[in-house]
Amino acid sequence: MALLDELLRALWTDQAAIAPQAARVHQLLRDRGEAVRIDHIAMRTFDVPGVDIDALDRAFVAEGYDAAQTYELPRRKLIAYHYEHRDDPGRPKLLFSALLVDELSREAQAIVRGLVDQLEPGAAAHPSFAVSGRSWQLSSSDLMTLRAESEDAAWVAAFGFRAGHFSIDASGLCGFDGLAGLNRFLVESGYGVDQAGGEVKGSPAELLEQSATVAELVDVELADRSVRMPSCPCEFARRYPQADGTLFQGFLPLALSSCP
Ligand code: NI
Numbered sequence: 001m002a003l004l005d006e007l008l009r010a011l012w013t014d015q016a017a018i019a020p021q022a023a024r025v026h027q028l029l030r031d032r033g034e035a036v037r038i039d040h041i042a043m044r045t046f047d048v049p050g051v052d053i054d055a056l057d058r059a060f061v062a063e064g065y066d067a068a069q070t071y072e073l074p075r076r077k078l079i080a081y082h083y084e085h086r087d088d089p090g091r092p093k094l095l096f097s098a099l100l101v102d103e104l105s106r107e108a109q110a111i112v113r114g115l116v117d118q119l120e121p122g123a124a125a126h127p128s129f130a131v132s133g134r135s136w137q138l139s140s141s142d143l144m145t146l147r148a149e150s151e152d153a154a155w156v157a158a159f160g161f162r163a164g165h166f167s168i169d170a171s172g173l174c175g176f177d178g179l180a181g182l183n184r185f186l187v188e189s190g191y192g193v194d195q196a197g198g199e200v201k202g203s204p205a206e207l208l209e210q211s212a213t214v215a216e217l218v219d220v221e222l223a224d225r226s227v228r229m230p231s232c233p234c235e236f237a238r239r240y241p242q243a244d245g246t247l248f249q250g251f252l253p254l255a256l257s258s259c260p
Contacts, residue, residue, distance in 0.1 A: 134160025
């Protein structure tokens with residue numbers, strides 16, 4: 001498990017670098033005596049052979065993760081899979097999503113394929129591919145073209161392969177009155193709470209509630225200039241027990257469709 005620990009640590013170190021807000025929120029909670037446990041880590045890619053979910057999941061599958069469930073998010077042109085660790089349920093779940101590039105305009109498809117073509121041959125075979133970041137040149141005009149069509153395409157183009165967000169297990173937080181109380185605390189502490197799809201997405205009846213901060217804007221250096229882009233939010237997931245008493249481990253397609 002040494003490699004898995006290393007990979008998960010690398011994902012978090014990278015996340016804290018591109019989304020310092022997430023690291024500050026984790027610290028804010030720890031300072032209140034809360035245990036910060038990760039429910040899931042989201043990772044994004046293009047559904048292009050060589051860099052698709054099969055490429056992104058390889059190192060994690062080798063370290064004990066199995067695909068558990070698939071989700072289709074047609075509005076965002078995404079397919080997603082959640083993975084669970086087969087021996088250690090205490091490990092964070094992984095949520096991989098891939099943008100269905102074939103469903104973009106011809107122009108956007110050409111831009112995406114042009115980015116993927118810049119990767120070194122065999123780059124995806126490296127054990128730390130999922131945390132390799134962006135290793136292609138991208139112009140601001142190509143980024144704008146992608147952004148006009150798909151925020152998901154623009155995010156992967158701008159940030160490359162790395163975690164899109166870490167989601168904290170809100171069931172393990174004890175000092176708040178549910179996610180609504182946690183959101184009030186975040187707002188009082190100066191953080192915006194994402195309102196897309198409702199401040200709290202999901203419900204106890206659906207066995208999962210989620211909320212997230214508004215992703216902070218960061219400068220991304222492109223080939224011709226730097227642009228301000230939303231990086232990653234800090235997310236929270238609160239799970240409820242199923243009829244058999246075990247906690248629901250899946251995701252809600254409707255909540256995922258507005259998930260940052
Ligand atoms: Ni999430």
